[in-house]
Amino acid sequence: MQLHQRLPAESPGVTQVRLPGAWAAPGLRDAHVHLAWLGRSSENVGLRGATSVEEVRQRIDSWLTARGGNVGRVVGSGWDHTLMPGATFPRASDLPKTPEIVLSRVDGHAIWVNEALLPLVAAHLQSGTKPPGERVLVDASGAPTGVIVDASEALWARLKSAPSPSATRDLERQLRAGLRACANAGLVGVHDMATSVAELDALSRIRTADGGLPVDVVVYLDHSDASFAWLERHRGPARVLGPDLRVVGVKLFADGALGSRGAALKAPYSDEPAHHGQPADTNRLSSHAKRTHELGGQLAIHAIGDLGNANALDAIEAAQGTERSRRHRVEHAQIVDLADLQRFRSLAVVASMQPTHATSDMRWAEARVGPERIAGAYAWQTLAQLGVPLALGSDTPVESHRPALGIYAALTRTDADGQPSGGWRPHERLSLAEALAGFSDGVAFAAGLEQSRGDIAIGKRFAVTLFAQDLRDAGPEAWRDVSPLGTVRDTTVRPRRASPSK
Numbered sequence: 001m002q003l004h005q006r007l008p009a010e011s012p013g014v015t016q017v018r019l020p021g022a023w024a025a026p027g028l029r030d031a032h033v034h035l036a037w038l039g040r041s042s043e044n045v046g047l048r049g050a051t052s053v054e055e056v057r058q059r060i061d062s063w064l065t066a067r068g069g070n071v072g073r074v075v076g077s078g079w080d081h082t083l084m085p086g087a088t089f090p091r092a093s094d095l096p097k098t099p100e101i102v103l104s105r106v107d108g109h110a111i112w113v114n115e116a117l118l119p120l121v122a123a124h125l126q127s128g129t130k131p132p133g134e135r136v137l138v139d140a141s142g143a144p145t146g147v148i149v150d151a152s153e154a155l156w157a158r159l160k161s162a163p164s165p166s167a168t169r170d171l172e173r174q175l176r177a178g179l180r181a182c183a184n185a186g187l188v189g190v191h192d193m194a195t196s197v198a199e200l201d202a203l204s205r206i207r208t209a210d211g212g213l214p215v216d217v218v219v220y221l222d223h224s225d226a227s228f229a230w231l232e233r234h235r236g237p238a239r240v241l242g243p244d245l246r247v248v249g250v251k252l253f254a255d256g257a258l259g260s261r262g263a264a265l266k267a268p269y270s271d272e273p274a275h276h277g278q279p280a281d282t283n284r285l286s287s288h289a290k291r292t293h294e295l296g297g298q299l300a301i302h303a304i305g306d307l308g309n310a311n312a313l314d315a316i317e318a319a320q321g322t323e324r325s326r327r328h329r330v331e332h333a334q335i336v337d338l339a340d341l342q343r344f345r346s347l348a349v350v351a352s353m354q355p356t357h358a359t360s361d362m363r364w365a366e367a368r369v370g371p372e373r374i375a376g377a378y379a380w381q382t383l384a385q386l387g388v389p390l391a392l393g394s395d396t397p398v399e400s401h402r403p404a405l406g407i408y409a410a411l412t413r414t415d416a417d418g419q420p421s422g423g424w425r426p427h428e429r430l431s432l433a434e435a436l437a438g439f440s441d442g443v444a445f446a447a448g449l450e451q452s453r454g455d456i457a458i459g460k461r462f463a464v465t466l467f468a469q470d471l472r473d474a475g476p477e478a479w480r481d482v483s484p485l486g487t488v489r490d491t492t493v494r495p496r497r498a499s500p501s502k
Protein backbone atom coordinates (compact mmCIF):
# COMPACT_ATOMS: atom_id res chain seq x y z
CA MET A 1 0.00 0.00 0.00
CA GLN A 2 1.45 3.35 -0.98
CA LEU A 3 -0.01 5.84 1.45
CA HIS A 4 0.59 8.95 -0.61
CA GLN A 5 -1.59 7.62 -3.41
CA ARG A 6 -4.52 6.58 -1.28
CA LEU A 7 -5.08 9.45 1.15
CA PRO A 8 -7.82 11.93 0.30
CA ALA A 9 -6.82 15.48 -0.56
CA GLU A 10 -6.18 17.86 2.30
CA SER A 11 -9.11 17.72 4.68
CA PRO A 12 -9.57 19.24 8.12
CA GLY A 13 -8.17 17.19 10.96
CA VAL A 14 -6.14 14.99 8.64
CA THR A 15 -2.39 15.07 8.76
CA GLN A 16 -0.77 13.86 5.59
CA VAL A 17 2.61 12.21 5.75
CA ARG A 18 4.19 11.50 2.39
CA LEU A 19 6.42 8.46 2.35
CA PRO A 20 7.08 7.65 -1.30
CA GLY A 21 7.99 4.00 -1.77
CA ALA A 22 7.28 3.11 1.84
CA TRP A 23 5.60 -0.17 2.71
CA ALA A 24 2.99 -0.70 5.40
CA ALA A 25 2.95 -4.11 7.07
CA PRO A 26 0.16 -5.05 9.45
CA GLY A 27 1.03 -3.53 12.83
CA LEU A 28 3.53 -5.92 14.41
CA ARG A 29 2.81 -7.31 17.87
CA ASP A 30 4.83 -9.42 20.29
CA ALA A 31 3.04 -12.18 22.22
CA HIS A 32 5.62 -12.49 25.01
CA VAL A 33 7.61 -9.62 26.50
CA HIS A 34 8.77 -8.48 29.92
CA LEU A 35 8.48 -4.68 29.80
CA ALA A 36 9.90 -3.80 33.23
CA TRP A 37 12.73 -6.30 32.87
CA LEU A 38 13.51 -4.90 29.40
CA GLY A 39 13.65 -1.37 30.78
CA ARG A 40 15.71 -2.48 33.77
CA SER A 41 18.17 -4.45 31.66
CA SER A 42 19.01 -1.28 29.72
CA GLU A 43 20.20 0.23 33.03
CA ASN A 44 22.12 -2.83 34.26
CA VAL A 45 25.43 -4.29 33.14
CA GLY A 46 24.71 -5.93 29.78
CA LEU A 47 26.46 -9.29 29.46
CA ARG A 48 24.78 -10.57 26.31
CA GLY A 49 27.29 -12.15 23.94
CA ALA A 50 30.20 -12.19 26.44
CA THR A 51 32.45 -15.11 25.45
CA SER A 52 34.56 -15.44 28.62
CA VAL A 53 34.53 -14.63 32.33
CA GLU A 54 37.32 -12.10 31.59
CA GLU A 55 34.93 -10.27 29.29
CA VAL A 56 32.24 -10.33 31.99
CA ARG A 57 34.75 -8.80 34.45
CA GLN A 58 35.75 -6.15 31.92
CA ARG A 59 32.14 -5.14 31.28
CA ILE A 60 31.48 -4.87 35.04
CA ASP A 61 34.65 -2.77 35.36
CA SER A 62 33.68 -0.29 32.66
CA TRP A 63 30.13 -0.08 34.00
CA LEU A 64 31.52 0.73 37.48
CA THR A 65 33.99 3.24 36.04
CA ALA A 66 31.17 5.02 34.19
CA ARG A 67 29.37 5.40 37.54
CA GLY A 68 32.43 6.60 39.42
CA GLY A 69 32.71 3.22 41.18
CA ASN A 70 30.30 4.42 43.83
CA VAL A 71 27.76 1.60 43.62
CA GLY A 72 26.45 -0.59 46.47
CA ARG A 73 25.60 -3.48 44.21
CA VAL A 74 26.15 -4.50 40.61
CA VAL A 75 23.15 -5.98 38.83
CA GLY A 76 23.67 -7.46 35.40
CA SER A 77 22.03 -9.77 32.94
CA GLY A 78 22.56 -11.66 29.72
CA TRP A 79 25.48 -14.01 30.49
CA ASP A 80 25.47 -17.33 28.70
CA HIS A 81 28.01 -19.99 29.74
CA THR A 82 27.42 -21.91 26.50
CA LEU A 83 29.34 -19.10 24.74
CA MET A 84 32.33 -19.44 27.09
CA PRO A 85 35.27 -21.88 26.89
CA GLY A 86 34.26 -25.27 28.31
CA ALA A 87 30.56 -24.21 28.43
CA THR A 88 30.46 -24.92 32.17
CA PHE A 89 28.71 -22.78 34.76
CA PRO A 90 30.95 -20.00 36.12
CA ARG A 91 31.80 -19.62 39.81
CA ALA A 92 31.57 -16.87 42.41
CA SER A 93 35.37 -16.70 42.50
CA ASP A 94 35.41 -15.69 38.79
CA LEU A 95 33.96 -12.32 39.80
CA PRO A 96 35.48 -9.39 41.74
CA LYS A 97 35.00 -9.77 45.51
CA THR A 98 33.32 -6.38 45.97
CA PRO A 99 30.80 -4.80 45.70
CA GLU A 100 27.91 -7.31 45.81
CA ILE A 101 27.28 -8.71 42.33
CA VAL A 102 24.09 -10.44 41.06
CA LEU A 103 24.04 -11.49 37.40
CA SER A 104 21.06 -13.14 35.66
CA ARG A 105 21.60 -15.65 32.92
CA VAL A 106 20.34 -14.69 29.45
CA ASP A 107 17.18 -16.83 29.93
CA GLY A 108 16.45 -15.37 33.38
CA HIS A 109 16.51 -18.90 34.82
CA ALA A 110 19.87 -18.84 36.62
CA ILE A 111 21.75 -16.30 38.73
CA TRP A 112 25.46 -15.97 39.31
CA VAL A 113 26.61 -14.15 42.44
CA ASN A 114 30.05 -13.18 43.72
CA GLU A 115 31.70 -14.22 46.98
CA ALA A 116 30.21 -11.26 48.84
CA LEU A 117 26.79 -12.94 48.53
CA LEU A 118 27.81 -16.57 49.09
CA PRO A 119 27.13 -16.46 52.86
CA LEU A 120 23.51 -15.52 52.07
CA VAL A 121 23.20 -18.46 49.68
CA ALA A 122 24.77 -20.83 52.23
CA ALA A 123 22.36 -19.58 54.92
CA HIS A 124 19.48 -20.20 52.54
CA LEU A 125 20.71 -23.78 51.92
CA GLN A 126 20.87 -24.42 55.67
CA SER A 127 17.50 -22.80 56.41
CA GLY A 128 15.55 -25.74 54.96
CA THR A 129 13.38 -23.38 52.90
CA LYS A 130 14.87 -24.51 49.60
CA PRO A 131 11.99 -25.82 47.44
CA PRO A 132 12.50 -28.83 45.10
CA GLY A 133 12.43 -26.74 41.90
CA GLU A 134 15.50 -24.74 42.91
CA ARG A 135 19.03 -26.02 42.19
CA VAL A 136 21.89 -24.45 44.15
CA LEU A 137 25.17 -25.64 42.59
CA VAL A 138 27.61 -26.86 45.24
CA ASP A 139 31.22 -28.09 45.28
CA ALA A 140 32.46 -31.45 46.62
CA SER A 141 32.24 -30.13 50.20
CA GLY A 142 28.63 -29.05 49.75
CA ALA A 143 29.43 -25.31 49.69
CA PRO A 144 27.59 -23.16 47.11
CA THR A 145 29.73 -22.31 44.05
CA GLY A 146 27.86 -19.15 43.07
CA VAL A 147 25.24 -20.27 40.54
CA ILE A 148 21.61 -20.95 41.41
CA VAL A 149 19.24 -22.36 38.78
CA ASP A 150 15.56 -21.40 39.06
CA ALA A 151 16.06 -19.56 42.34
CA SER A 152 13.03 -19.59 44.63
CA GLU A 153 11.23 -16.50 45.83
CA ALA A 154 12.67 -17.18 49.30
CA LEU A 155 16.21 -16.91 47.96
CA TRP A 156 15.40 -13.86 45.86
CA ALA A 157 14.03 -12.20 48.98
CA ARG A 158 17.37 -12.82 50.72
CA LEU A 159 19.42 -11.55 47.79
CA LYS A 160 17.35 -8.46 47.09
CA SER A 161 18.38 -5.31 48.85
CA ALA A 162 15.65 -3.50 50.77
CA PRO A 163 13.32 -1.70 48.35
CA SER A 164 14.44 1.89 48.07
CA PRO A 165 12.02 4.77 48.67
CA SER A 166 12.38 5.55 44.98
CA ALA A 167 11.21 2.05 43.95
CA THR A 168 7.95 3.38 42.46
CA ARG A 169 9.78 6.02 40.45
CA ASP A 170 12.34 3.43 39.32
CA LEU A 171 9.59 1.10 38.16
CA GLU A 172 7.82 3.81 36.16
CA ARG A 173 11.10 4.87 34.53
CA GLN A 174 11.93 1.27 33.63
CA LEU A 175 8.47 0.55 32.24
CA ARG A 176 8.58 3.74 30.16
CA ALA A 177 11.97 2.67 28.79
CA GLY A 178 10.61 -0.79 27.94
CA LEU A 179 7.49 0.63 26.27
CA ARG A 180 9.54 3.13 24.26
CA ALA A 181 11.99 0.46 23.11
CA CYS A 182 9.10 -1.70 21.86
CA ALA A 183 7.42 1.20 20.02
CA ASN A 184 10.73 2.26 18.45
CA ALA A 185 11.30 -1.29 17.20
CA GLY A 186 8.04 -1.07 15.22
CA LEU A 187 5.69 -2.84 17.61
CA VAL A 188 2.10 -1.61 18.02
CA GLY A 189 1.21 -4.08 20.78
CA VAL A 190 2.74 -6.46 23.30
CA HIS A 191 1.63 -9.14 25.75
CA ASP A 192 3.43 -8.46 29.02
CA MET A 193 4.12 -11.71 30.86
CA ALA A 194 4.16 -12.29 34.62
CA THR A 195 3.31 -8.66 35.33
CA SER A 196 3.18 -7.86 39.05
CA VAL A 197 0.28 -5.84 40.42
CA ALA A 198 2.81 -3.08 41.22
CA GLU A 199 3.82 -3.03 37.53
CA LEU A 200 0.19 -3.00 36.43
CA ASP A 201 -0.51 -0.04 38.72
CA ALA A 202 2.56 1.73 37.33
CA LEU A 203 1.40 1.08 33.73
CA SER A 204 -1.96 2.53 34.64
CA ARG A 205 -0.35 5.66 36.14
CA ILE A 206 1.85 6.06 33.06
CA ARG A 207 -1.26 5.82 30.83
CA THR A 208 -2.97 8.57 32.77
CA ALA A 209 0.09 10.81 32.99
CA ASP A 210 1.13 10.42 29.33
CA GLY A 211 -2.37 10.31 27.81
CA GLY A 212 -1.98 6.72 26.61
CA LEU A 213 0.66 4.07 26.11
CA PRO A 214 2.97 3.97 23.07
CA VAL A 215 1.98 0.33 22.41
CA ASP A 216 -1.15 -1.70 23.29
CA VAL A 217 -0.39 -3.71 26.42
CA VAL A 218 -2.19 -6.95 27.21
CA VAL A 219 -1.29 -8.16 30.70
CA TYR A 220 -0.83 -11.72 31.98
CA LEU A 221 -0.31 -11.26 35.73
CA ASP A 222 2.24 -13.22 37.75
CA HIS A 223 0.85 -16.02 39.95
CA SER A 224 1.21 -14.16 43.26
CA ASP A 225 -1.55 -13.88 45.86
CA ALA A 226 -1.79 -10.18 44.99
CA SER A 227 -2.57 -11.04 41.37
CA PHE A 228 -5.34 -13.49 42.25
CA ALA A 229 -6.78 -10.94 44.68
CA TRP A 230 -6.74 -8.36 41.86
CA LEU A 231 -8.64 -10.76 39.58
CA GLU A 232 -11.19 -11.41 42.35
CA ARG A 233 -11.81 -7.66 42.66
CA HIS A 234 -11.88 -6.97 38.91
CA ARG A 235 -14.32 -8.98 36.86
CA GLY A 236 -15.27 -8.70 33.20
CA PRO A 237 -15.08 -5.14 31.86
CA ALA A 238 -13.24 -3.97 35.00
CA ARG A 239 -10.16 -5.71 33.58
CA VAL A 240 -10.14 -3.33 30.61
CA LEU A 241 -8.27 -0.31 31.93
CA GLY A 242 -8.33 1.48 28.59
CA PRO A 243 -8.17 0.74 24.85
CA ASP A 244 -4.43 0.18 25.24
CA LEU A 245 -4.29 -1.60 28.63
CA ARG A 246 -6.15 -4.71 29.75
CA VAL A 247 -5.60 -7.75 31.97
CA VAL A 248 -6.58 -11.07 30.43
CA GLY A 249 -4.81 -13.85 32.28
CA VAL A 250 -2.09 -15.29 34.48
CA LYS A 251 1.38 -16.59 33.63
CA LEU A 252 2.29 -19.90 35.27
CA PHE A 253 5.40 -22.08 35.07
CA ALA A 254 5.63 -25.79 34.27
CA ASP A 255 9.45 -25.91 34.34
CA GLY A 256 12.67 -23.90 33.82
CA ALA A 257 14.81 -23.29 30.72
CA LEU A 258 16.83 -25.63 28.51
CA GLY A 259 20.08 -23.62 28.52
CA SER A 260 20.36 -23.81 32.31
CA ARG A 261 18.97 -27.39 32.36
CA GLY A 262 15.85 -26.50 34.32
CA ALA A 263 13.61 -27.62 31.44
CA ALA A 264 11.79 -30.78 32.59
CA LEU A 265 12.28 -33.83 30.35
CA LYS A 266 10.44 -37.16 30.42
CA ALA A 267 13.75 -39.04 29.96
CA PRO A 268 17.16 -37.78 31.18
CA TYR A 269 19.16 -35.10 29.37
CA SER A 270 21.12 -36.73 26.55
CA ASP A 271 24.33 -35.04 27.77
CA GLU A 272 23.65 -35.45 31.52
CA PRO A 273 22.28 -38.95 32.12
CA ALA A 274 21.28 -38.46 35.77
CA HIS A 275 19.39 -35.22 35.19
CA HIS A 276 15.74 -34.73 34.15
CA GLY A 277 15.46 -30.99 34.76
CA GLN A 278 13.09 -29.41 37.24
CA PRO A 279 9.34 -29.70 36.75
CA ALA A 280 7.29 -27.24 38.76
CA ASP A 281 5.09 -28.84 41.41
CA THR A 282 2.16 -30.25 39.43
CA ASN A 283 -0.39 -29.91 42.25
CA ARG A 284 0.42 -26.24 42.62
CA LEU A 285 0.37 -25.76 38.83
CA SER A 286 -3.06 -27.42 38.52
CA SER A 287 -4.59 -25.52 41.40
CA HIS A 288 -3.32 -22.18 40.02
CA ALA A 289 -4.58 -23.16 36.56
CA LYS A 290 -7.99 -24.07 37.90
CA ARG A 291 -8.24 -20.89 39.91
CA THR A 292 -7.28 -18.77 36.89
CA HIS A 293 -9.83 -20.50 34.67
CA GLU A 294 -12.58 -20.12 37.27
CA LEU A 295 -11.78 -16.42 37.59
CA GLY A 296 -12.40 -16.04 33.86
CA GLY A 297 -8.70 -15.63 33.11
CA GLN A 298 -6.59 -17.07 30.36
CA LEU A 299 -3.67 -19.34 31.17
CA ALA A 300 -0.22 -18.68 29.76
CA ILE A 301 1.94 -21.57 30.97
CA HIS A 302 5.70 -21.47 30.46
CA ALA A 303 6.78 -24.93 29.24
CA ILE A 304 10.14 -25.80 27.68
CA GLY A 305 10.88 -29.52 28.12
CA ASP A 306 8.65 -32.36 26.87
CA LEU A 307 7.59 -33.16 30.45
CA GLY A 308 6.98 -29.46 31.12
CA ASN A 309 4.78 -29.28 28.01
CA ALA A 310 2.89 -32.46 28.95
CA ASN A 311 2.29 -31.10 32.47
CA ALA A 312 1.14 -27.75 31.04
CA LEU A 313 -1.33 -29.51 28.72
CA ASP A 314 -2.56 -31.69 31.62
CA ALA A 315 -3.13 -28.59 33.75
CA ILE A 316 -5.03 -26.88 30.93
CA GLU A 317 -7.13 -29.98 30.27
CA ALA A 318 -8.06 -30.33 33.94
CA ALA A 319 -8.84 -26.60 34.30
CA GLN A 320 -10.96 -26.15 31.18
CA GLY A 321 -12.87 -29.45 31.23
CA THR A 322 -14.92 -29.66 28.05
CA GLU A 323 -14.67 -25.93 27.32
CA ARG A 324 -12.57 -25.11 24.25
CA SER A 325 -13.09 -21.38 23.79
CA ARG A 326 -10.72 -19.86 26.33
CA ARG A 327 -7.58 -20.14 24.19
CA HIS A 328 -5.28 -21.07 27.02
CA ARG A 329 -1.68 -20.77 25.90
CA VAL A 330 1.56 -22.64 26.26
CA GLU A 331 4.49 -20.23 26.30
CA HIS A 332 7.56 -21.40 24.33
CA ALA A 333 6.32 -24.99 23.63
CA GLN A 334 9.96 -25.68 22.89
CA ILE A 335 10.49 -29.45 23.17
CA VAL A 336 7.22 -31.30 22.64
CA ASP A 337 6.89 -35.09 22.68
CA LEU A 338 5.55 -36.10 19.25
CA ALA A 339 2.72 -37.88 21.12
CA ASP A 340 1.68 -34.55 22.69
CA LEU A 341 1.75 -32.34 19.56
CA GLN A 342 -1.81 -33.33 18.65
CA ARG A 343 -3.03 -32.37 22.12
CA PHE A 344 -2.36 -28.70 21.35
CA ARG A 345 -5.00 -29.01 18.65
CA SER A 346 -7.48 -31.17 20.54
CA LEU A 347 -7.37 -28.92 23.62
CA ALA A 348 -7.58 -25.76 21.42
CA VAL A 349 -4.37 -24.41 22.92
CA VAL A 350 -2.41 -21.51 21.40
CA ALA A 351 1.33 -22.09 20.91
CA SER A 352 3.14 -18.88 21.88
CA MET A 353 6.60 -19.28 20.34
CA GLN A 354 9.72 -17.18 19.87
CA PRO A 355 11.59 -17.77 16.59
CA THR A 356 14.84 -16.27 17.92
CA HIS A 357 14.93 -18.86 20.74
CA ALA A 358 15.48 -21.53 18.09
CA THR A 359 18.35 -19.68 16.43
CA SER A 360 19.98 -18.95 19.81
CA ASP A 361 19.55 -22.51 21.14
CA MET A 362 20.34 -24.46 17.96
CA ARG A 363 24.07 -24.61 18.81
CA TRP A 364 23.44 -26.94 21.76
CA ALA A 365 19.75 -27.94 21.79
CA GLU A 366 20.30 -31.30 20.10
CA ALA A 367 23.14 -32.18 22.51
CA ARG A 368 20.72 -31.62 25.41
CA VAL A 369 17.83 -33.71 24.04
CA GLY A 370 19.32 -36.02 21.38
CA PRO A 371 18.28 -36.74 17.79
CA GLU A 372 14.84 -38.24 18.52
CA ARG A 373 13.39 -35.60 20.80
CA ILE A 374 14.71 -32.81 18.58
CA ALA A 375 12.00 -33.81 16.06
CA GLY A 376 9.41 -32.08 18.26
CA ALA A 377 11.61 -29.10 19.05
CA TYR A 378 10.89 -25.50 17.97
CA ALA A 379 8.39 -27.15 15.63
CA TRP A 380 6.58 -24.05 14.34
CA GLN A 381 5.62 -25.46 10.96
CA THR A 382 4.59 -28.86 12.37
CA LEU A 383 2.27 -27.15 14.87
CA ALA A 384 0.91 -24.80 12.20
CA GLN A 385 0.20 -27.78 9.89
CA LEU A 386 -1.74 -29.44 12.71
CA GLY A 387 -3.94 -26.33 12.83
CA VAL A 388 -2.51 -25.00 16.09
CA PRO A 389 -2.70 -21.18 16.24
CA LEU A 390 0.77 -19.62 16.51
CA ALA A 391 1.38 -16.38 18.39
CA LEU A 392 4.95 -15.21 17.83
CA GLY A 393 7.13 -13.05 20.01
CA SER A 394 10.59 -12.50 21.47
CA ASP A 395 10.54 -13.09 25.25
CA THR A 396 12.54 -9.85 25.42
CA PRO A 397 14.93 -9.13 27.10
CA VAL A 398 15.87 -12.83 26.79
CA GLU A 399 16.08 -12.10 23.06
CA SER A 400 16.08 -8.80 21.19
CA HIS A 401 12.68 -7.07 21.15
CA ARG A 402 13.04 -6.17 17.45
CA PRO A 403 10.25 -8.02 15.60
CA ALA A 404 12.18 -7.82 12.34
CA LEU A 405 14.79 -10.15 13.88
CA GLY A 406 12.03 -12.57 14.89
CA ILE A 407 10.72 -12.55 11.33
CA TYR A 408 14.25 -13.11 10.00
CA ALA A 409 14.67 -16.13 12.33
CA ALA A 410 11.24 -17.47 11.35
CA LEU A 411 12.06 -17.23 7.64
CA THR A 412 15.60 -18.59 7.76
CA ARG A 413 16.28 -20.52 11.00
CA THR A 414 19.81 -19.16 10.74
CA ASP A 415 21.84 -16.91 13.04
CA ALA A 416 22.84 -13.33 12.20
CA ASP A 417 25.70 -14.66 10.05
CA GLY A 418 23.35 -16.82 8.00
CA GLN A 419 24.55 -20.03 9.67
CA PRO A 420 23.95 -22.87 9.27
CA SER A 421 23.60 -22.41 5.55
CA GLY A 422 20.08 -23.37 4.46
CA GLY A 423 18.82 -23.14 8.05
CA TRP A 424 18.64 -25.43 11.08
CA ARG A 425 15.90 -28.06 10.60
CA PRO A 426 14.68 -25.89 7.72
CA HIS A 427 11.38 -27.78 7.24
CA GLU A 428 10.17 -25.89 10.34
CA ARG A 429 10.71 -22.46 8.70
CA LEU A 430 7.70 -20.21 8.19
CA SER A 431 6.72 -18.36 5.03
CA LEU A 432 6.65 -14.56 5.12
CA ALA A 433 2.84 -14.60 5.20
CA GLU A 434 2.91 -17.03 8.14
CA ALA A 435 5.57 -15.04 9.99
CA LEU A 436 3.77 -11.71 9.50
CA ALA A 437 0.48 -13.27 10.59
CA GLY A 438 2.20 -14.83 13.61
CA PHE A 439 3.50 -11.40 14.64
CA SER A 440 0.17 -9.59 14.08
CA ASP A 441 -3.15 -11.46 13.78
CA GLY A 442 -1.81 -14.46 15.71
CA VAL A 443 -0.94 -12.25 18.67
CA ALA A 444 -4.35 -10.54 18.61
CA PHE A 445 -6.05 -13.96 18.39
CA ALA A 446 -4.06 -15.30 21.33
CA ALA A 447 -5.62 -12.65 23.57
CA GLY A 448 -9.10 -12.96 22.04
CA LEU A 449 -8.79 -9.55 20.35
CA GLU A 450 -8.88 -10.58 16.68
CA GLN A 451 -12.25 -8.86 16.15
CA SER A 452 -10.70 -5.46 16.73
CA ARG A 453 -6.97 -5.94 16.19
CA GLY A 454 -4.50 -7.81 14.04
CA ASP A 455 -4.47 -7.42 10.30
CA ILE A 456 -5.67 -4.43 8.28
CA ALA A 457 -9.39 -5.00 7.84
CA ILE A 458 -12.74 -3.26 7.97
CA GLY A 459 -13.93 -2.81 11.54
CA LYS A 460 -10.53 -3.34 13.12
CA ARG A 461 -8.41 -0.67 14.72
CA PHE A 462 -5.94 0.50 12.12
CA ALA A 463 -2.35 -0.30 13.02
CA VAL A 464 0.58 -0.59 10.64
CA THR A 465 4.33 -0.83 10.89
CA LEU A 466 6.00 1.27 8.21
CA PHE A 467 9.17 0.31 6.37
CA ALA A 468 11.16 2.42 3.89
CA GLN A 469 10.90 -0.30 1.23
CA ASP A 470 8.58 -3.12 0.27
CA LEU A 471 10.04 -6.16 2.00
CA ARG A 472 7.80 -8.73 0.36
CA ASP A 473 10.22 -9.40 -2.48
CA ALA A 474 13.41 -8.30 -0.76
CA GLY A 475 14.43 -11.77 0.46
CA PRO A 476 14.66 -12.96 4.06
CA GLU A 477 18.09 -11.36 4.68
CA ALA A 478 16.55 -7.90 4.34
CA TRP A 479 14.70 -8.45 7.64
CA ARG A 480 17.96 -8.90 9.54
CA ASP A 481 19.16 -5.33 9.04
CA VAL A 482 15.95 -3.35 8.53
CA SER A 483 14.66 -0.73 10.96
CA PRO A 484 11.05 0.38 10.65
CA LEU A 485 10.22 4.01 9.86
CA GLY A 486 7.59 3.97 12.57
CA THR A 487 4.08 2.87 13.35
CA VAL A 488 0.58 4.24 12.88
CA ARG A 489 -2.09 3.01 15.27
CA ASP A 490 -5.33 3.87 16.97
CA THR A 491 -7.77 4.65 14.24
CA THR A 492 -10.55 2.34 13.13
CA VAL A 493 -10.74 1.22 9.53
CA ARG A 494 -14.15 2.10 8.14
CA PRO A 495 -15.67 0.95 4.88
CA ARG A 496 -15.65 3.51 2.14
CA ARG A 497 -19.19 4.79 1.86
CA ALA A 498 -20.79 4.00 -1.49
CA SER A 499 -21.65 7.24 -3.23
CA PRO A 500 -25.36 7.97 -2.86
CA SER A 501 -27.27 6.89 -5.95
CA LYS A 502 -29.59 9.87 -5.94
Ligand SMILES: [Zn+2]
Nearest residue numbers: 032034193395
Ligand atom coordinates in the same frame (compact mmCIF):
# COMPACT_ATOMS: atom_id res chain seq x y z
ZN1 LIG B 1 9.32 -14.98 29.40
